[in-house]
Amino acid sequence: MITELASAAGGLNDRLTELLENVEARLQAAVRSPEPDIDELTRHLAAAGGKRLRPALCGLTSFLGPDAANAETEISATVVELTHLATLYHDDVMDDAPMRRGVVSAQQLAGNSAAILAGDVLFAKASSLVAQLGPEAVKLHAVTFERLCFGQLRETLGAPDDVSPRDNYIHVLAEKTGSLIAASARYGVLSSNGSPEHADAVAEFGERVGVAFQLADDVIDIMSDGDVTGKTPGTDLREGVETMPILLLKERAAAGVIDEDGQRILDLLAGDLGDDTVDESVALLRGHEVMDDVRALAREWSDSAIDVLDPIPDGEVKDGLVAFARLMVDRIS
Incomplete structure (x- = not known):
């Protein structure tokens, strides 16, 4: 899927691929812990692989700004993937999932309490990284984390009396999944000093x-x-x-x-x-x-x-974003 996205981005392919390689190195370093038994747990899901869709989107939207694919973009992309990984640890506890990404889930490996705490460690590591990016990035991280939690709470508690189950379900999807993809897209523009109009457009897209x-x-x-x-x-x-x-x-x-x-x-x-x-x-x-x-x-x-991509100029970034949206549903053709 990432290969298809990079291909759709045309001339940005090589730079996007290089950025994602750098992000992967940062990610694998970020999930490490100094004590061996904790290290095994905190790097468990990152080592198992994954699509890395959120870092790819962050990298792609960075090309909307004048300073694309820089160190701040790499840190931003690492932050969103760390946050995503942390939510997977917690989701698997709540769902009692036996497997994740083709490997035994963390709570099956070490128990619910250890898996929850390992997820918390990854959230903390993401927060530490985003602190390097300034107040706007920190606020975006906090708001996104809040939305992730609210989405999970709403799914757990069910629909309010005045909201239909279908509308509630769409709201939960937007909070639990859409919020972090939106943040990934916005981080790319912010990291490259792109315009607020472009940041808003790609966030709504995400x-x-x-x-x-x-x-x-x-x-x-x-x-x-x-x-x-x-x-x-x-x-x-x-x-x-x-x-x-x-x-x-x-x-x-x-x-x-x-x-x-x-x-x-x-x-x-x-x-x-x-x-x-x-x-x-x-x-x-x-x-x-x-x-x-x-x-x-x-x-x-x-x-x-x-x-909602009308404010985005025609070109390789827009082509890549359209391909990204199509890839989400081409899986069910």
Whole structure:
């Protein structure tokens, strides 16, 4: 995915690739700890790899300013990836996830308390790095961290009485995923002394892309081949998480327009979430038209992200941003 993004950026390819190599070196250094047992835990997920989408977006948007791909850009990109990694440690504890990025999750490795604290260490390391970038960058980091936490809280507590489940879900996606992607895009412009107008535009782009990305993940959770992805289909269903396909089915049920298979899915998920129940639900969902509705929603959010790029001048950066948005949903074609 990063290769495709760099390719879309045309003449920026070599510089973007070099920047990401430097960021990876900074990241691997940042996750190290002086005590061996703690070091094993804090570098666990960084060593397992990952897409590095957020650093790539930060690097790409830095080319909107006059001082692109500099040391501040590298630090900014490292900060957003450290923050992302920290949230994964915490998410895996809350979800009791056995695996992450093809390796045993941190809490399976060392227990919940140690995994939470390892995530906290990474948050602290990100905060220490961002302090080098000045007050504006520090404030952006703090606001983004707050939004990440609010998003997780809202997902945990459920929708307020005056908010529909669908609207609440989109809000959670924007807070939990969109906020950090938005910050990644904004950091790139800030680090290269770009204009406030460009920073605002790419931040809004990033937030919408984040929602599109998660909606695409809702499709992948149902439609993916576990032997290929390494992720068991229906993972969210097994955890009792109501993602967009289920929310849309519930809307149909409330409106009295749900079909037999859709009602069967809801009835199954209202009971014991054993393997047989989830497997039957996944099989029914794979053949249900509601999955096309979720694909369409993901594409709508991706298209809306591209629509806010009008202030960005035509050229390699804009081409790369459009490619970035398209890549989020091309995974579900």
